[in-house]
Amino acid sequence: DVKVTQSSRYLVKRTGEKVFLECVQDMDHENMFWYRQDPGLGLRLIYFSYDVKMKEKGDIPEGYSVSREKKERFSLILESASTNQTSMYLCASRFHRQGLNTEAFFGQGTRLTVV
Amino acid sequence: AQSVTQLDSHVSVSEGTPVLLRCNYSSSYSPSLFWYVQHPNKGLQLLLKYTSAATLVKGINGFEAEFKKSETSFHLTKPSAHMSDAAEYFCVVSEQYSSASKIIFGSGTRLSIRP
Numbered sequence: 001d002v003k004v005t006q007s008s009r010y011l012v013k014r015t016g017e018k019v020f021l022e023c024v025q026d027m028d029h030e031n032m033f034w035y036r037q038d039p040g041l042g043l044r045l046i047y048f049s050y051d052v053k054m055k056e057k058g059d060i061p062e063g064y065s066v067s068r069e070k071k072e073r074f075s076l077i078l079e080s081a082s083t084n085q086t087s088m089y090l091c092a093s094r095f096h097r098q099g100l101n102t103e104a105f106f107g108q109g110t111r112l113t114v115v
Numbered sequence: 116a117q118s119v120t121q122l123d124s125h126v127s128v129s130e131g132t133p134v135l136l137r138c139n140y141s142s143s144y145s146p147s148l149f150w151y152v153q154h155p156n157k158g159l160q161l162l163l164k165y166t167s168a169a170t171l172v173k174g175i176n177g178f179e180a181e182f183k184k185s186e187t188s189f190h191l192t193k194p195s196a197h198m199s200d201a202a203e204y205f206c207v208v209s210e211q212y213s214s215a216s217k218i219i220f221g222s223g224t225r226l227s228i229r230p
Contacts, residue, residue, distance in 0.1 A: 031216075033218060035220070040124065040222065040223075041222055042121075042205060042220045042221055042222035042223045043205065043220040044220075045217055045218070045219065045220075048217060048218075050216075056217070058217065059219075090159070092218070094218070096216070101147040101164055101165065101166050101167070102147075103149055103161050103164055104218050106158055106159040107158075108158050109158065
């Protein structure tokens, strides 16, 4: 089974802190994604990476950055946390080949509270 | 660009009656389409995916979805609702033929089941 592991289930951080959310997958997937989930808004894509060191902005990248130095690990960074970044953060990975219809596998999520 | 619209934020049905959750998509290329389910305080689970081999797709727990290219729709149905179907459902679109393809979620439909 594919396993996508997020380093923390719950985090509480102070406004202005630099926050790192870590995600590791064990299936050698090329694509990795970071989403935030808020009630009524579904999952919104923050950033994704289609290969090592490759990244693309999603729909809401402001206030976030990412790092993918190794294929199995994709980090989300909040440079200076703010209260409006309080949310559930979900990481996903996917095997990708053009023309194949492959689904994403998700981690259990990190509930981040910024106070 | 790709996008997905879930036409109902909340659907309520009686146990034993049919379920219809509506989804319309927009995609420049051949779309990959999925439905995911999220039960309260649980992770995301794949219900079904469109593979282009057949327009009617069967998923887990008796759910089906029909791909209609002319209507750009991928509605989710189930003939008879069960109490355990109460959850949030997400319609998802991606593009098959792009090496850097995003995965875009709809805003979700909350399904409630009345006894």
